[in-house]
Amino acid sequence: MSTISKRILVTPVLGVGHVNACAGIAEPLLKNGHRVAFFLEKQFAGQLSKHGFEEIIYEIDYEPDDTAGTNNRTPGEQTAHFLLKNGILGNNDRFSQIERVINTAWDSDSKKIQLDHHLRQAIKTFEPDLFIVDNPRLQPAIYYSNKPWIKVISIAPLLCLYNIESLPPGWSGLSNSDLDRKQWPKYQKIVQNIFYRKDENDLIEKMGYKRYPNDLLMPPTEALTIYAYPEEYNYPEIKEYHPDWFNIEVFNKNESNEKIDLKEFLPKDFYENDLNGNWSGKWIYVSMGSMGSIDLNLMHRLIEVLSRTNHKYIVSKGPRHEEYELTGNLWGDRYLPQVKILPVVDLVITHGGNNSVTETFAQGKPMIIMSLFVDQHDNAQRLSETNFAKQINPYDFDDNDLINAIDQLLNDDQLRQRLSKASNRIRNSNKHSELCAKIEEILMKN
Template sequence: MAKKAVKKKAARKVVKKAVAKKPARKAVKKPKKVIALFPEAAFGPALNSVGIGQALEKLGHKVVFLSDPGFLDVYKGYGFEAHPVNLSEPLPPEEMAKFWVDFINGHIPNFRKTPFDQIDNYVKGCWEMIVETAKWAEKDLPGVLDRIKPDVVCVDNVILFPAIKHYARDNKKPWVRIISCSENEIEDPDIPPHLSGCGEKDKKGFASYRKRFNEVIKPIHENFNGFLKSVGEKAYPLGQFFEASPHMNLLLYPSAVKFKRRHRLSPKQFQYLEGCVRKDAAYKVPKFKKNNDKPLLYVSFGSLGSGDVDLLKRLITTIGKLPVRALVNVGDYMDQYTDIPANVLIDKWYPQPSVIPQVDAVIHHGGNNSFTECLYFGKPAIIMPYVWDGHDNATRVEETGHGFKLDRYEWTDDVMADRITRMLTDKKMKAKLKKTSKDMRKQKGPVKAAKVIDGLLRRKKAA
C-alpha cells in the first residue's frame, strides 16, 4: 500500500491597490517532523503502531519504524520506511523461523497451566529473553537514532531501552510509551497484577501472584538492573522492567472495561485510546459448501496459538456439527488439516480488521488486538487464553459482560455449543457491545494517538 502525502494549500488574499498589485508569495511548506515508532517484535504491537503511523502521516509527518529485522517487511508492506535494530543474535531467516517454531512447540504443554503455574516456565522464559532483547538493542539503537534524528520516539514494549531515554534527554526531545497490552501493565494496588488473570475483586489472588512472580523473577531482575547500571541508569524496584514516560503514555485499553484504580492516571501524562484499529485490505466472505444462511464465526488464536493444532482441529470438528459457518485462521500449519467440514473455511491469514465487522461472533485467544477489535466492532467473543495478557483479557471480557471466558481444554461439545448460542442470542450482551462500540468509534484511537503525539511536537519545551 503506497503512502500518501498530505498536501496543504494556503489561501492568500490579493490586496488591490490603486497603483499596482503586490505579487502573491508562494506558500512555505513546513518541514516534516520525523516520528519513530518502535513496537515489540510481535504482530499485536506492530499492527497497532501501523494504525498510529497511518494517522500520523495524514497529519503531514514522516513516520519511520525501528524494527527487529524479522518484522521489517511488515512495515514496508504498509509503505513505511523501516530501520533494523537487532533484538537478538542475528540468524539466517530459516534458523530464526525454526527457533520460534521450537519455542512455541516447547511451550504448548504449558498452555494447559493456570497463569500462576506459568510463572515458573513460560513467564520466566519470556522475561529471560526480553531482558536479552534490551541488551541487544543497546548495540544498534543509539546509532540508528543518531542517524534518523527523530523529533519524538514512541516505544511499545514491556521493557526499557535505555538508548531512547538517553537520546530524548540529550536532544531535548519527548518520548512516548505505548501500552498495547492490558492496562494493568501500569501497576496499581487495587487492580489485578499483569498476566495474573485475576478477577478485579480477588485481592488474595493479587497478593499470591505478586509474591510468586517476584520470587521467580528476582535473578532475572538483578541481571537487568546490572545492565541498567552499566549504561548509567538507576535500578528499578523488584518486578519492574519499565517506567511511565514523563511526557506521554498511550493506553490502547477501552474505557468500557478499564479498572477502578486507587491512584488516578493524570490525562496530562496518560491517555486512553479506546483501541487502535488499523486500516487493512478489504475482505469478501467466500461462499461455503453449507450453511450460507447461518451466523458466521471467526476463529483465531494468533501466530503463537496457531501452533496448538490439536485444539484447533477439535474446535473445527465441533463447529462442523453446529448451525453456523466459520472462518478459521490456522497460521503456517495448513498442511496439517484434512477433512474440513463443509461449513468451515481455513486459511493461513486473514485481514482481521476487515473480517471482524462482517461476522456475528469471534473465538480468540485474548490478544489485545483481537480483544479491542471485537469491542470496537461490537462483536461478542469467547476468549480461550493460553499465555500473557490473554488471561487478563479473558477474565475481563466475562466480568464486564462483553463475552465469555472458556478454558482451552476443559470444555465439551455441549458447553461450546451453549456459549456460541448465547453469544448469538444474548440481548443484554448485544446492547452492551453496541454501546461500547459506539463509544470507541467516537474516539478514533489512531487519530487520537496522532493528535496527542502531534501536540507533544507543538510544545515549546519537552517536559
C-alpha cells in the same frame, strides 16, 4: 496538519500485535507529513514499508540453540514456536506459566548489547525528535538521548497497574472474589520481577550507562502513556491513579469501515453450502492467533466440536495450516484479513489478544474468549465479568459448554444492543486524531 515535519522512531517489542498497535498510533502522524521509522529485526523487513513507514533493519548474531534466531519463520511463528518449546503454551497452571514467561522471555546479554549498538547507530543516523516505545524495558540509549519518549501499552493494561491494591494482579486471570483474592499476593510478588530487575541494571552499567533509579526497567519519565481498552469495560482505577494516560480504545479501528464481500471472498461451494438445509445463517470467525493455532491438538479438538453445529466458520489456520484440513461447515486459510472480516460475521471465537479483542468489540461483535497466556487471561476475565463475552478454557472445556455458549451469544439480543451502542460510539469517536494532536504538541515543544 502540522507544517513542520519531525522524525519519530518507533521501538516495539518484536511481536506482531505490538508492531500493529504501534502502526495504528503512527499512521496519523505519517499522514500529517512526519517521518516515522520502525526499528525492526530483519524478519520484519517489508512489513511496515508497504504502509509508507520507514524501516531501520538490524541483525542479531544468535546462539545456535536460540529459538528466536530461526530466520525461516514469520515473526508470529517464531514467537509461537518459542512459547511451545519452553512449555508456556498448553494446559498449564497459570502461576507456573507466568514463572516460565518471566524466566525465559528475557533476551541474552549478548543480544541486549548488540541491540544497544544497533539502536545507538539508528539514533545517530535517523536523529529522532521523539521515540514511541512499546516494551516493558526502556533502552538506555533512549533514556539518555535527552529526547522525549512515549510509552505504549499494547497489551491489556492490568499488568501495568500492579501498584493499585484494589485490582487483581495482571496475567493471572483472577477476579475480585474472596477466593481469588487469597491468591493475589503470590502473583503480585512475581509480577514485580517484570518491572524491577537488578541484573538488567547491572548490564546497563556494564554497557557504560548509569543504572536506573531503584533498579526499574522503565523509569517514569515518559511524555505520554497510551493504552487501548474500550471504556465500557475499562478499569475506573486508571482515571483515578493515572488521569494523564490516553485511552485510544482500539489501536486499529478500521476508520474507513472496510469489509469483505463474503460471496466474492469465499470459495463458491462453501459459500453456497446450506449444510443439507440445516444452516443457521450465521457466520462465525475463529482465530486462536499464531500462538494457539500452532497447537494442533487444540485446533483438532476445536474443529471437531464446531463441525457438529449448524453454523459456518471462517478459520484463521495459522502457521501449520497445511497440517490440518477443514471441511463441511468450516473453511479457512493460513492468514485472513481479520479487520475486514469482523464487520460481516455474527460471532468471534478468539484467543483474547488485546488487538483482536478491542477490534472485535469496536465492531460490536459478541465473543467467546479462549485465553492461552498472559494478558489474554486478563481480557477473558474482564469481558466476562462485565458481561460482554464468555470465557472458556481452551484445554479443559466440555463440548456442550462451547456449543451452548455459541448459541446463547448468537441469540442474546440484549447483548447485541449493548455491543452495537458501544461500537457506534467507538467508531464515531476521534481518538486517533486527538492522540495525533497530543503527540504533535510534544513534538513542537522539543
